[in-house]
Amino acid sequence: xxxxxxxxxxxLAVLFAAQFVLPPYHxxxxxxxxxxxxxxxxxxxxxxxxxxxxxxxxxxFAAGLYATGLGIEVWGVPTxxxxxxxxxxxxxxAAATGVLALRTGGVSFMIxxxxxxxxxxxxxxxxxxxxxxxxxxxxxxxxxAISNLDFSADTPRYFTALALFSIALLVNLVLVRSRLxxxxxxxxxxxERSRMLGYxxxxxxxxxxxxxxxxxxxxxxxxxxLFGYIGASFATIQYSILPLLYVLLGGAGTTLGPFLGALLMxxxxxxxxxxxxxxxxxxxAALLVLVLFAPKGILGALREKxxxxxP
Amino acid sequence: MLEIANIDAGYGNVxxxxxxxxxxEPGEVTCVMGRNGAGKTTMLRAIIxxxxxxxxxxxxxxxxxxxxxxxxxxxxxIGYVPQGRRLFGExxxxxxxxxxxxxxxxxxxxxxxxxxxxxxxxxxxxxxxxTLSGGEQQMLAIARALCLEPTVLLLDEPMEGxxxxxxxxxxxxxxxxxxxxxxxxxxxxxxxxxxxxxDRIAFVTNGTVAEILANDGLSAKTPQFHTFVGV
Numbered sequence: 001x002x003x004x005x006x007x008x009x010x011x012l013a014v015l016f017a018a019q020f021v022l023p024p025y026h027x028x029x030x031x032x033x034x035x036x037x038x039x040x041x042x043x044x045x046x047x048x049x050x051x052x053x054x055x056x057x058x059x060x061f062a063a064g065l066y067a068t069g070l071g072i073e074v075w076g077v078p079t080x081x082x083x084x085x086x087x088x089x090x091x092x093x094a095a096a097t098g099v100l101a102l103r104t105g106g107v108s109f110m111i112x113x114x115x116x117x118x119x120x121x122x123x124x125x126x127x128x129x130x131x132x133x134x135x136x137x138x139x140x141x142x143x144x145a146i147s148n149l150d151f152s153a154d155t156p157r158y159f160t161a162l163a164l165f166s167i168a169l170l171v172n173l174v175l176v177r178s179r180l181x182x183x184x185x186x187x188x189x190x191x192e193r194s195r196m197l198g199y200x201x202x203x204x205x206x207x208x209x210x211x212x213x214x215x216x217x218x219x220x221x222x223x224x225x226l227f228g229y230i231g232a233s234f235a236t237i238q239y240s241i242l243p244l245l246y247v248l249l250g251g252a253g254t255t256l257g258p259f260l261g262a263l264l265m266x267x268x269x270x271x272x273x274x275x276x277x278x279x280x281x282x283x284x285a286a287l288l289v290l291v292l293f294a295p296k297g298i299l300g301a302l303r304e305k306x307x308x309x310x311p
Numbered sequence: 312m313l314e315i316a317n318i319d320a321g322y323g324n325v326x327x328x329x330x331x332x333x334x335x336e337p338g339e340v341t342c343v344m345g346r347n348g349a350g351k352t353t354m355l356r357a358i359i360x361x362x363x364x365x366x367x368x369x370x371x372x373x374x375x376x377x378x379x380x381x382x383x384x385x386x387x388x389i390g391y392v393p394q395g396r397r398l399f400g401e402x403x404x405x406x407x408x409x410x411x412x413x414x415x416x417x418x419x420x421x422x423x424x425x426x427x428x429x430x431x432x433x434x435x436x437x438x439x440x441x442t443l444s445g446g447e448q449q450m451l452a453i454a455r456a457l458c459l460e461p462t463v464l465l466l467d468e469p470m471e472g473x474x475x476x477x478x479x480x481x482x483x484x485x486x487x488x489x490x491x492x493x494x495x496x497x498x499x500x501x502x503x504x505x506x507x508x509x510d511r512i513a514f515v516t517n518g519t520v521a522e523i524l525a526n527d528g529l530s531a532k533t534p535q536f537h538t539f540v541g542v
Contacts, residue, residue: 179413182406182409182410182413183410183413185402185406185410186399186410189399189400189401189402190397190399192361192397193397193399195361195381195382196359196361196381196391196393196397197385197410197411197414197455197459198384198385198386198415199382199414200380200382201382308437
Protein backbone atom coordinates (compact mmCIF):
# COMPACT_ATOMS: atom_id res chain seq x y z
CA UNK A 1 0.00 0.00 0.00
CA UNK A 2 2.86 2.37 0.85
CA UNK A 3 4.42 1.98 -2.60
CA UNK A 4 1.07 2.47 -4.29
CA UNK A 5 0.28 5.57 -2.24
CA UNK A 6 3.76 6.98 -2.90
CA UNK A 7 3.30 6.49 -6.66
CA UNK A 8 -0.08 8.24 -6.63
CA UNK A 9 1.28 11.16 -4.63
CA UNK A 10 4.25 11.38 -7.00
CA UNK A 11 1.91 11.57 -9.99
CA LEU A 12 -0.06 14.35 -8.31
CA ALA A 13 3.18 16.18 -7.45
CA VAL A 14 4.34 15.98 -11.08
CA LEU A 15 1.00 17.37 -12.23
CA PHE A 16 1.29 20.17 -9.68
CA ALA A 17 4.78 21.05 -10.90
CA ALA A 18 3.79 20.78 -14.57
CA GLN A 19 1.83 23.99 -14.31
CA PHE A 20 5.04 25.88 -13.48
CA VAL A 21 7.27 24.07 -15.94
CA LEU A 22 5.25 23.49 -19.11
CA PRO A 23 4.45 26.22 -21.66
CA PRO A 24 0.95 27.77 -21.28
CA TYR A 25 -0.35 25.85 -24.32
CA HIS A 26 -0.26 22.66 -22.27
CA UNK A 27 -2.02 24.07 -19.22
CA UNK A 28 -5.47 23.96 -20.80
CA UNK A 29 -4.68 20.61 -22.41
CA UNK A 30 -3.66 18.99 -19.15
CA UNK A 31 -6.59 20.54 -17.28
CA UNK A 32 -8.89 18.99 -19.91
CA UNK A 33 -7.04 15.67 -19.67
CA UNK A 34 -7.44 15.59 -15.88
CA UNK A 35 -11.19 16.21 -16.15
CA UNK A 36 -11.53 13.55 -18.84
CA UNK A 37 -9.42 11.22 -16.69
CA UNK A 38 -11.95 11.61 -13.86
CA UNK A 39 -14.63 10.58 -16.36
CA UNK A 40 -12.49 7.60 -17.40
CA UNK A 41 -11.82 6.70 -13.75
CA UNK A 42 -15.56 6.46 -13.26
CA UNK A 43 -15.81 4.29 -16.35
CA UNK A 44 -13.01 2.12 -14.98
CA UNK A 45 -14.95 1.53 -11.74
CA UNK A 46 -17.79 0.04 -13.80
CA UNK A 47 -15.77 -1.68 -16.52
CA UNK A 48 -12.28 -2.29 -15.17
CA UNK A 49 -13.22 -3.33 -11.64
CA UNK A 50 -16.79 -4.62 -11.92
CA UNK A 51 -16.80 -5.95 -15.48
CA UNK A 52 -19.71 -3.81 -16.69
CA UNK A 53 -19.07 -2.93 -20.32
CA UNK A 54 -21.29 0.11 -20.67
CA UNK A 55 -21.89 2.10 -23.84
CA UNK A 56 -23.99 4.66 -22.02
CA UNK A 57 -21.54 6.68 -19.99
CA UNK A 58 -21.96 9.72 -22.23
CA UNK A 59 -25.38 10.04 -20.62
CA UNK A 60 -23.90 10.33 -17.12
CA PHE A 61 -21.25 12.80 -18.29
CA ALA A 62 -23.88 14.85 -20.11
CA ALA A 63 -26.14 14.72 -17.04
CA GLY A 64 -23.43 16.42 -14.99
CA LEU A 65 -22.62 18.82 -17.80
CA TYR A 66 -26.22 19.89 -18.44
CA ALA A 67 -27.35 19.96 -14.81
CA THR A 68 -24.51 22.37 -14.07
CA GLY A 69 -24.72 24.37 -17.29
CA LEU A 70 -28.49 24.74 -17.30
CA GLY A 71 -28.42 25.34 -13.56
CA ILE A 72 -26.19 28.37 -14.07
CA GLU A 73 -27.53 29.70 -17.37
CA VAL A 74 -31.23 28.83 -17.31
CA TRP A 75 -32.25 28.38 -13.68
CA GLY A 76 -29.88 30.97 -12.24
CA VAL A 77 -28.52 28.65 -9.56
CA PRO A 78 -25.26 29.72 -7.84
CA THR A 79 -22.21 28.04 -9.42
CA UNK A 80 -21.30 26.02 -6.33
CA UNK A 81 -24.83 24.63 -6.08
CA UNK A 82 -24.87 23.93 -9.83
CA UNK A 83 -21.69 21.87 -9.47
CA UNK A 84 -23.23 19.77 -6.70
CA UNK A 85 -26.34 19.40 -8.85
CA UNK A 86 -24.17 18.11 -11.69
CA UNK A 87 -22.46 15.46 -9.57
CA UNK A 88 -25.80 14.34 -8.11
CA UNK A 89 -27.41 14.20 -11.58
CA UNK A 90 -24.67 11.90 -12.87
CA UNK A 91 -25.05 9.54 -9.91
CA UNK A 92 -28.84 9.58 -9.91
CA UNK A 93 -29.18 8.90 -13.64
CA ALA A 94 -26.59 6.13 -13.44
CA ALA A 95 -28.52 4.54 -10.56
CA ALA A 96 -31.82 4.81 -12.43
CA THR A 97 -30.23 3.36 -15.57
CA GLY A 98 -28.67 0.59 -13.51
CA VAL A 99 -31.95 -0.44 -11.89
CA LEU A 100 -33.23 -1.37 -15.36
CA ALA A 101 -30.07 -2.16 -17.34
CA LEU A 102 -28.54 -4.43 -14.71
CA ARG A 103 -31.39 -6.87 -15.16
CA THR A 104 -29.54 -7.78 -18.33
CA GLY A 105 -25.92 -8.78 -18.80
CA GLY A 106 -23.13 -8.97 -21.38
CA VAL A 107 -24.06 -7.76 -24.86
CA SER A 108 -27.61 -6.95 -23.77
CA PHE A 109 -26.25 -4.63 -21.07
CA MET A 110 -24.16 -2.83 -23.69
CA ILE A 111 -27.17 -2.37 -25.97
CA UNK A 112 -29.50 -1.24 -23.18
CA UNK A 113 -27.01 1.33 -21.87
CA UNK A 114 -26.39 2.53 -25.43
CA UNK A 115 -30.14 2.98 -25.88
CA UNK A 116 -30.37 4.98 -22.65
CA UNK A 117 -27.54 7.23 -23.83
CA UNK A 118 -29.17 7.71 -27.23
CA UNK A 119 -32.43 8.59 -25.48
CA UNK A 120 -30.54 11.20 -23.47
CA UNK A 121 -28.94 12.60 -26.62
CA UNK A 122 -32.27 12.80 -28.45
CA UNK A 123 -33.91 14.38 -25.39
CA UNK A 124 -31.28 17.13 -25.45
CA UNK A 125 -32.03 17.75 -29.13
CA UNK A 126 -35.80 17.56 -28.61
CA UNK A 127 -35.75 20.18 -25.87
CA UNK A 128 -33.57 22.45 -27.98
CA UNK A 129 -35.61 25.42 -26.80
CA UNK A 130 -33.81 25.09 -23.46
CA UNK A 131 -30.65 23.20 -24.39
CA UNK A 132 -30.03 24.84 -27.80
CA UNK A 133 -29.39 21.36 -29.17
CA UNK A 134 -26.25 20.87 -31.25
CA UNK A 135 -25.38 24.54 -31.02
CA UNK A 136 -25.12 24.28 -27.24
CA UNK A 137 -24.73 27.00 -24.64
CA UNK A 138 -21.70 29.08 -23.82
CA UNK A 139 -21.65 29.77 -20.10
CA UNK A 140 -21.01 33.40 -19.33
CA UNK A 141 -17.52 34.06 -18.04
CA UNK A 142 -18.87 35.96 -15.06
CA UNK A 143 -20.88 32.92 -13.99
CA UNK A 144 -17.84 30.64 -14.08
CA ALA A 145 -16.58 31.67 -10.68
CA ILE A 146 -17.07 30.99 -7.01
CA SER A 147 -16.30 34.02 -4.90
CA ASN A 148 -12.93 35.31 -6.23
CA LEU A 149 -12.01 32.02 -7.86
CA ASP A 150 -12.35 32.59 -11.62
CA PHE A 151 -12.44 29.22 -13.36
CA SER A 152 -12.06 30.79 -16.79
CA ALA A 153 -8.50 31.93 -15.98
CA ASP A 154 -5.69 29.49 -16.78
CA THR A 155 -4.17 29.00 -13.34
CA PRO A 156 -7.35 28.54 -11.24
CA ARG A 157 -8.74 26.27 -13.96
CA TYR A 158 -5.63 24.10 -13.87
CA PHE A 159 -5.56 23.80 -10.11
CA THR A 160 -9.31 23.19 -9.85
CA ALA A 161 -8.96 20.36 -12.37
CA LEU A 162 -6.00 19.05 -10.36
CA ALA A 163 -7.98 19.23 -7.11
CA LEU A 164 -10.86 17.30 -8.65
CA PHE A 165 -8.48 14.77 -10.17
CA SER A 166 -6.62 14.32 -6.85
CA ILE A 167 -9.81 13.70 -4.88
CA ALA A 168 -11.13 11.31 -7.53
CA LEU A 169 -7.85 9.40 -7.69
CA LEU A 170 -7.41 9.02 -3.94
CA VAL A 171 -11.06 8.03 -3.44
CA ASN A 172 -10.58 5.49 -6.23
CA LEU A 173 -7.50 4.10 -4.51
CA VAL A 174 -9.36 3.74 -1.21
CA LEU A 175 -12.40 2.27 -2.96
CA VAL A 176 -10.54 -0.54 -4.70
CA ARG A 177 -8.85 -1.52 -1.45
CA SER A 178 -12.12 -1.53 0.44
CA ARG A 179 -14.56 -4.37 1.06
CA LEU A 180 -16.80 -2.94 -1.67
CA UNK A 181 -13.89 -2.78 -4.10
CA UNK A 182 -13.07 -6.45 -3.48
CA UNK A 183 -16.73 -7.36 -4.03
CA UNK A 184 -16.66 -5.49 -7.33
CA UNK A 185 -13.57 -7.43 -8.41
CA UNK A 186 -15.23 -10.70 -7.40
CA UNK A 187 -18.19 -9.73 -9.57
CA UNK A 188 -15.93 -9.00 -12.53
CA UNK A 189 -14.16 -12.33 -12.14
CA UNK A 190 -17.29 -14.46 -11.90
CA UNK A 191 -20.79 -13.49 -10.88
CA GLU A 192 -22.01 -17.03 -10.26
CA ARG A 193 -19.06 -17.88 -8.03
CA SER A 194 -19.56 -14.64 -6.11
CA ARG A 195 -23.20 -15.49 -5.49
CA MET A 196 -22.08 -18.90 -4.20
CA LEU A 197 -19.99 -17.06 -1.61
CA GLY A 198 -22.86 -14.87 -0.50
CA TYR A 199 -22.57 -11.76 -2.67
CA UNK A 200 -25.65 -10.10 -4.18
CA UNK A 201 -24.50 -9.33 -7.73
CA UNK A 202 -27.30 -6.87 -8.49
CA UNK A 203 -26.60 -4.79 -5.39
CA UNK A 204 -22.82 -4.70 -5.89
CA UNK A 205 -23.14 -3.79 -9.57
CA UNK A 206 -25.76 -1.12 -8.89
CA UNK A 207 -23.54 0.53 -6.28
CA UNK A 208 -20.55 0.35 -8.65
CA UNK A 209 -22.51 1.86 -11.54
CA UNK A 210 -23.85 4.63 -9.30
CA UNK A 211 -20.36 5.54 -8.08
CA UNK A 212 -19.22 5.42 -11.69
CA UNK A 213 -22.05 7.83 -12.54
CA UNK A 214 -20.99 10.18 -9.72
CA UNK A 215 -17.51 10.33 -11.22
CA UNK A 216 -18.89 10.94 -14.72
CA UNK A 217 -21.28 13.57 -13.34
CA UNK A 218 -18.43 15.29 -11.48
CA UNK A 219 -16.33 15.34 -14.65
CA UNK A 220 -19.26 16.73 -16.67
CA UNK A 221 -20.01 19.40 -14.07
CA UNK A 222 -16.36 20.43 -13.91
CA UNK A 223 -16.11 20.48 -17.69
CA UNK A 224 -19.06 22.86 -17.94
CA UNK A 225 -17.60 25.34 -15.46
CA LEU A 226 -13.92 25.05 -16.41
CA PHE A 227 -14.36 25.19 -20.18
CA GLY A 228 -17.60 27.15 -20.34
CA TYR A 229 -19.52 25.21 -22.94
CA ILE A 230 -22.24 22.57 -22.95
CA GLY A 231 -23.49 20.92 -26.12
CA ALA A 232 -25.29 17.83 -27.42
CA SER A 233 -22.06 16.47 -28.89
CA PHE A 234 -21.01 15.49 -25.35
CA ALA A 235 -23.97 13.11 -25.20
CA THR A 236 -23.12 11.24 -28.40
CA ILE A 237 -21.79 7.70 -28.46
CA GLN A 238 -18.31 9.10 -29.05
CA TYR A 239 -18.28 10.18 -25.40
CA SER A 240 -19.19 6.66 -24.32
CA ILE A 241 -16.40 5.17 -26.43
CA LEU A 242 -13.69 7.66 -25.37
CA PRO A 243 -13.47 6.59 -21.71
CA LEU A 244 -13.47 2.97 -22.83
CA LEU A 245 -10.47 3.67 -25.07
CA TYR A 246 -8.66 5.60 -22.34
CA VAL A 247 -9.18 2.72 -19.93
CA LEU A 248 -8.14 0.06 -22.44
CA LEU A 249 -5.03 2.01 -23.38
CA GLY A 250 -3.91 2.82 -19.83
CA GLY A 251 -4.99 -0.45 -18.24
CA ALA A 252 -8.44 -1.60 -17.14
CA GLY A 253 -8.66 -2.30 -13.43
CA THR A 254 -5.73 -0.05 -12.55
CA THR A 255 -6.20 3.25 -10.71
CA LEU A 256 -3.76 5.25 -12.83
CA GLY A 257 -4.62 3.59 -16.15
CA PRO A 258 -7.48 5.97 -17.04
CA PHE A 259 -5.26 9.01 -16.60
CA LEU A 260 -2.39 7.49 -18.55
CA GLY A 261 -4.79 6.47 -21.32
CA ALA A 262 -6.39 9.92 -21.48
CA LEU A 263 -2.97 11.60 -21.53
CA LEU A 264 -1.56 9.42 -24.30
CA MET A 265 -4.70 9.44 -26.42
CA UNK A 266 -5.09 13.22 -26.13
CA UNK A 267 -1.53 13.94 -27.20
CA UNK A 268 -1.56 11.20 -29.84
CA UNK A 269 -4.49 12.96 -31.50
CA UNK A 270 -3.05 16.41 -30.84
CA UNK A 271 0.35 15.63 -32.35
CA UNK A 272 -0.78 13.40 -35.22
CA UNK A 273 -3.45 15.90 -36.31
CA UNK A 274 -0.59 18.39 -36.80
CA UNK A 275 0.84 16.13 -39.51
CA UNK A 276 -2.19 14.55 -41.15
CA UNK A 277 -5.92 14.91 -41.40
CA UNK A 278 -6.11 11.12 -41.09
CA UNK A 279 -5.13 11.30 -37.42
CA UNK A 280 -7.82 8.79 -36.45
CA UNK A 281 -5.95 6.28 -38.59
CA UNK A 282 -2.93 6.81 -36.32
CA UNK A 283 -5.12 6.31 -33.24
CA UNK A 284 -6.54 3.12 -34.76
CA ALA A 285 -3.05 1.79 -35.53
CA ALA A 286 -1.92 2.55 -31.96
CA LEU A 287 -4.90 0.68 -30.55
CA LEU A 288 -4.20 -2.25 -32.84
CA VAL A 289 -0.62 -2.43 -31.56
CA LEU A 290 -1.91 -2.23 -28.02
CA VAL A 291 -4.39 -5.06 -28.48
CA LEU A 292 -1.69 -7.22 -30.05
CA PHE A 293 1.13 -6.58 -27.59
CA ALA A 294 -0.50 -5.38 -24.36
CA PRO A 295 -4.13 -6.48 -24.30
CA LYS A 296 -4.43 -5.50 -20.64
CA GLY A 297 -3.27 -1.95 -21.34
CA ILE A 298 0.03 -0.33 -20.41
CA LEU A 299 -0.27 -0.54 -16.63
CA GLY A 300 -2.04 -3.89 -16.86
CA ALA A 301 0.96 -5.23 -18.78
CA LEU A 302 3.36 -3.73 -16.23
CA ARG A 303 1.41 -5.36 -13.43
CA GLU A 304 1.59 -8.68 -15.23
CA LYS A 305 5.34 -8.30 -15.79
CA UNK A 306 6.02 -8.00 -12.08
CA UNK A 307 4.66 -4.74 -10.65
CA UNK A 308 1.94 -6.68 -8.83
CA UNK A 309 1.58 -3.97 -6.23
CA UNK A 310 0.05 -1.60 -8.79
CA PRO A 311 -3.54 -1.07 -7.62
CA MET B 312 -29.06 -29.79 11.29
CA LEU B 313 -29.85 -29.58 7.57
CA GLU B 314 -33.02 -31.33 6.54
CA ILE B 315 -34.04 -31.82 2.94
CA ALA B 316 -37.63 -33.01 2.70
CA ASN B 317 -39.24 -34.31 -0.49
CA ILE B 318 -37.74 -31.75 -2.85
CA ASP B 319 -38.38 -31.51 -6.55
CA ALA B 320 -35.93 -29.46 -8.63
CA GLY B 321 -34.60 -29.25 -12.15
CA TYR B 322 -33.55 -27.08 -15.06
CA GLY B 323 -36.42 -25.47 -16.96
CA ASN B 324 -38.82 -28.21 -18.00
CA VAL B 325 -36.39 -30.98 -17.10
CA UNK B 326 -37.11 -32.29 -13.64
CA UNK B 327 -34.03 -33.86 -12.06
CA UNK B 328 -34.89 -34.29 -8.38
CA UNK B 329 -38.09 -36.11 -7.50
CA UNK B 330 -39.10 -36.10 -3.86
CA UNK B 331 -35.51 -36.29 -2.61
CA UNK B 332 -35.04 -36.36 1.17
CA UNK B 333 -31.83 -36.32 3.20
CA UNK B 334 -30.51 -35.12 6.56
CA UNK B 335 -27.07 -33.88 7.55
CA GLU B 336 -26.27 -33.95 11.25
CA PRO B 337 -23.58 -31.87 12.99
CA GLY B 338 -20.27 -33.71 13.28
CA GLU B 339 -21.27 -36.26 10.67
CA VAL B 340 -20.25 -36.90 7.09
CA THR B 341 -23.09 -37.95 4.84
CA CYS B 342 -21.71 -39.39 1.65
CA VAL B 343 -23.92 -39.21 -1.43
CA MET B 344 -23.23 -41.76 -4.12
CA GLY B 345 -24.87 -42.62 -7.41
CA ARG B 346 -24.29 -42.95 -11.12
CA ASN B 347 -23.69 -39.98 -13.41
CA GLY B 348 -26.92 -38.04 -13.95
CA ALA B 349 -28.55 -39.41 -10.81
CA GLY B 350 -29.02 -35.90 -9.40
CA LYS B 351 -26.19 -35.59 -6.86
CA THR B 352 -24.82 -32.26 -8.08
CA THR B 353 -28.33 -30.90 -8.68
CA MET B 354 -29.13 -31.71 -5.05
CA LEU B 355 -26.13 -29.66 -3.86
CA ARG B 356 -27.04 -26.83 -6.21
CA ALA B 357 -30.60 -26.89 -4.90
CA ILE B 358 -29.32 -26.57 -1.34
CA ILE B 359 -27.12 -23.61 -2.25
CA UNK B 360 -29.97 -21.96 -4.15
CA UNK B 361 -28.54 -22.22 -7.65
CA UNK B 362 -31.37 -24.49 -8.77
CA UNK B 363 -34.93 -23.56 -7.88
CA UNK B 364 -36.80 -25.97 -5.62
CA UNK B 365 -40.32 -26.43 -6.97
CA UNK B 366 -41.67 -28.63 -4.17
CA UNK B 367 -40.62 -29.75 -0.71
CA UNK B 368 -38.37 -27.87 1.69
CA UNK B 369 -34.76 -27.40 2.77
CA UNK B 370 -34.44 -26.34 6.41
CA UNK B 371 -31.34 -25.39 8.37
CA UNK B 372 -32.02 -25.65 12.09
CA UNK B 373 -35.67 -24.86 11.41
CA UNK B 374 -34.98 -21.94 9.04
CA UNK B 375 -36.12 -22.42 5.44
CA UNK B 376 -33.31 -22.08 2.90
CA UNK B 377 -35.30 -22.89 -0.23
CA UNK B 378 -37.18 -19.59 -0.11
CA UNK B 379 -34.04 -17.45 0.17
CA UNK B 380 -32.26 -15.80 -2.77
CA UNK B 381 -29.09 -17.71 -3.67
CA UNK B 382 -26.72 -15.09 -2.24
CA UNK B 383 -28.37 -15.31 1.19
CA UNK B 384 -27.79 -19.06 1.60
CA UNK B 385 -24.00 -18.91 2.22
CA UNK B 386 -24.59 -16.19 4.83
CA UNK B 387 -26.63 -18.74 6.83
CA UNK B 388 -23.51 -20.89 7.13
CA ILE B 389 -23.58 -23.16 4.08
CA GLY B 390 -20.18 -23.62 2.44
CA TYR B 391 -20.05 -25.09 -1.05
CA VAL B 392 -17.07 -26.56 -2.86
CA PRO B 393 -18.26 -27.15 -6.41
CA GLN B 394 -16.97 -29.73 -8.80
CA GLY B 395 -14.09 -28.31 -10.82
CA ARG B 396 -13.11 -25.90 -7.97
CA ARG B 397 -14.34 -22.72 -9.71
CA LEU B 398 -11.84 -20.33 -8.22
CA PHE B 399 -11.34 -16.72 -9.20
CA GLY B 400 -8.51 -17.77 -11.49
CA GLU B 401 -7.11 -14.31 -12.20
CA UNK B 402 -6.88 -13.44 -8.51
CA UNK B 403 -4.18 -14.49 -6.08
CA UNK B 404 -4.60 -17.10 -3.36
CA UNK B 405 -4.80 -14.31 -0.76
CA UNK B 406 -7.50 -12.47 -2.72
CA UNK B 407 -9.57 -15.63 -3.15
CA UNK B 408 -9.45 -16.17 0.59
CA UNK B 409 -10.23 -12.53 1.29
CA UNK B 410 -13.33 -12.68 -0.92
CA UNK B 411 -14.44 -15.73 1.03
CA UNK B 412 -13.91 -13.96 4.35
CA UNK B 413 -15.82 -10.80 3.51
CA UNK B 414 -19.32 -12.25 3.17
CA UNK B 415 -19.69 -13.08 6.82
CA UNK B 416 -17.25 -10.36 7.85
CA UNK B 417 -14.71 -12.81 9.22
CA UNK B 418 -11.25 -11.56 10.05
CA UNK B 419 -7.67 -12.57 10.66
CA UNK B 420 -8.48 -15.33 13.16
CA UNK B 421 -10.61 -17.22 10.62
CA UNK B 422 -8.00 -16.63 7.92
CA UNK B 423 -5.24 -18.02 10.14
CA UNK B 424 -7.33 -21.01 11.12
CA UNK B 425 -8.10 -21.81 7.47
CA UNK B 426 -4.46 -21.43 6.46
CA UNK B 427 -3.37 -23.63 9.35
CA UNK B 428 -5.42 -26.42 7.75
CA UNK B 429 -3.59 -25.89 4.44
CA UNK B 430 -0.04 -24.65 5.20
CA UNK B 431 0.91 -25.01 1.55
CA UNK B 432 -1.49 -22.20 0.66
CA UNK B 433 0.27 -19.90 3.10
CA UNK B 434 3.44 -20.33 1.04
CA UNK B 435 1.59 -19.35 -2.13
CA UNK B 436 -0.51 -16.41 -1.00
CA UNK B 437 0.72 -14.08 -3.75
CA UNK B 438 0.45 -16.67 -6.52
CA UNK B 439 -2.32 -16.42 -9.09
CA UNK B 440 -4.78 -19.19 -8.28
CA UNK B 441 -5.05 -20.47 -11.87
CA THR B 442 -1.34 -21.33 -11.76
CA LEU B 443 -1.67 -23.63 -8.72
CA SER B 444 -1.56 -27.39 -9.13
CA GLY B 445 -4.86 -29.29 -9.16
CA GLY B 446 -4.47 -30.35 -5.53
CA GLU B 447 -3.60 -26.85 -4.39
CA GLN B 448 -6.58 -25.45 -6.27
CA GLN B 449 -8.80 -27.92 -4.46
CA MET B 450 -7.27 -26.89 -1.13
CA LEU B 451 -8.01 -23.28 -1.99
CA ALA B 452 -11.60 -24.08 -2.99
CA ILE B 453 -12.14 -25.80 0.36
CA ALA B 454 -10.31 -23.02 2.22
CA ARG B 455 -12.50 -20.40 0.56
CA ALA B 456 -15.64 -22.25 1.60
CA LEU B 457 -14.30 -22.58 5.16
CA CYS B 458 -13.81 -18.80 5.32
CA LEU B 459 -17.60 -18.65 5.76
CA GLU B 460 -17.19 -20.69 8.98
CA PRO B 461 -19.91 -23.01 7.72
CA THR B 462 -22.03 -25.21 9.91
CA VAL B 463 -22.81 -27.28 6.81
CA LEU B 464 -20.19 -28.03 4.16
CA LEU B 465 -21.16 -29.31 0.73
CA LEU B 466 -18.44 -30.91 -1.37
CA ASP B 467 -18.86 -32.13 -4.93
CA GLU B 468 -16.26 -34.79 -5.72
CA PRO B 469 -13.39 -32.87 -4.12
CA MET B 470 -10.87 -35.65 -4.69
CA GLU B 471 -11.54 -36.14 -8.37
CA GLY B 472 -8.34 -36.26 -10.41
CA UNK B 473 -5.98 -35.70 -7.47
CA UNK B 474 -2.81 -37.57 -6.64
CA UNK B 475 -2.89 -39.91 -3.61
CA UNK B 476 -0.99 -37.56 -1.26
CA UNK B 477 -3.51 -34.78 -1.92
CA UNK B 478 -6.40 -37.16 -1.39
CA UNK B 479 -4.95 -38.11 1.99
CA UNK B 480 -4.55 -34.45 2.93
CA UNK B 481 -8.12 -33.58 1.99
CA UNK B 482 -9.45 -36.65 3.79
CA UNK B 483 -7.55 -35.60 6.91
CA UNK B 484 -8.98 -32.10 6.66
CA UNK B 485 -12.51 -33.43 6.36
CA UNK B 486 -11.91 -35.60 9.42
CA UNK B 487 -10.73 -32.52 11.35
CA UNK B 488 -13.82 -30.59 10.27
CA UNK B 489 -16.04 -33.46 11.28
CA UNK B 490 -14.57 -33.48 14.76
CA UNK B 491 -15.20 -29.73 15.02
CA UNK B 492 -18.93 -30.31 14.53
CA UNK B 493 -19.40 -29.38 10.87
CA UNK B 494 -22.15 -31.29 9.07
CA UNK B 495 -20.72 -32.46 5.77
CA UNK B 496 -22.47 -33.66 2.64
CA UNK B 497 -19.89 -35.23 0.39
CA UNK B 498 -20.70 -36.27 -3.15
CA UNK B 499 -18.19 -38.99 -3.94
CA UNK B 500 -17.67 -41.79 -6.43
CA UNK B 501 -14.82 -43.64 -4.69
CA UNK B 502 -16.05 -46.40 -2.47
CA UNK B 503 -12.87 -46.46 -0.37
CA UNK B 504 -13.17 -42.73 0.41
CA UNK B 505 -16.82 -43.10 1.32
CA UNK B 506 -16.03 -45.98 3.62
CA UNK B 507 -13.15 -44.08 5.22
CA UNK B 508 -15.04 -40.86 5.88
CA UNK B 509 -18.78 -41.35 5.94
CA ASP B 510 -21.05 -41.90 8.88
CA ARG B 511 -23.89 -42.61 6.52
CA ILE B 512 -24.03 -43.32 2.80
CA ALA B 513 -27.02 -42.18 0.76
CA PHE B 514 -27.53 -43.81 -2.63
CA VAL B 515 -29.19 -41.57 -5.20
CA THR B 516 -30.87 -42.81 -8.32
CA ASN B 517 -33.33 -41.12 -10.68
CA GLY B 518 -33.38 -37.94 -8.61
CA THR B 519 -34.28 -39.48 -5.29
CA VAL B 520 -32.54 -41.15 -2.36
CA ALA B 521 -33.17 -44.85 -2.81
CA GLU B 522 -31.42 -46.07 0.32
CA ILE B 523 -29.39 -44.78 3.26
CA LEU B 524 -26.96 -47.07 5.05
CA ALA B 525 -25.09 -46.42 8.28
CA ASN B 526 -21.37 -46.95 7.71
CA ASP B 527 -21.22 -49.78 10.16
CA GLY B 528 -19.73 -52.98 8.86
CA LEU B 529 -19.98 -51.92 5.22
CA SER B 530 -17.33 -53.01 2.75
CA ALA B 531 -16.58 -52.55 -0.92
CA LYS B 532 -18.49 -55.78 -1.46
CA THR B 533 -21.73 -54.38 -0.05
CA PRO B 534 -24.18 -54.97 -2.92
CA GLN B 535 -25.59 -51.43 -2.91
CA PHE B 536 -22.28 -50.11 -4.27
CA HIS B 537 -22.70 -52.34 -7.27
CA THR B 538 -26.40 -51.61 -7.65
CA PHE B 539 -26.28 -47.81 -7.36
CA VAL B 540 -22.71 -46.85 -8.27
CA GLY B 541 -21.81 -49.66 -10.65
CA VAL B 542 -18.55 -50.77 -9.01
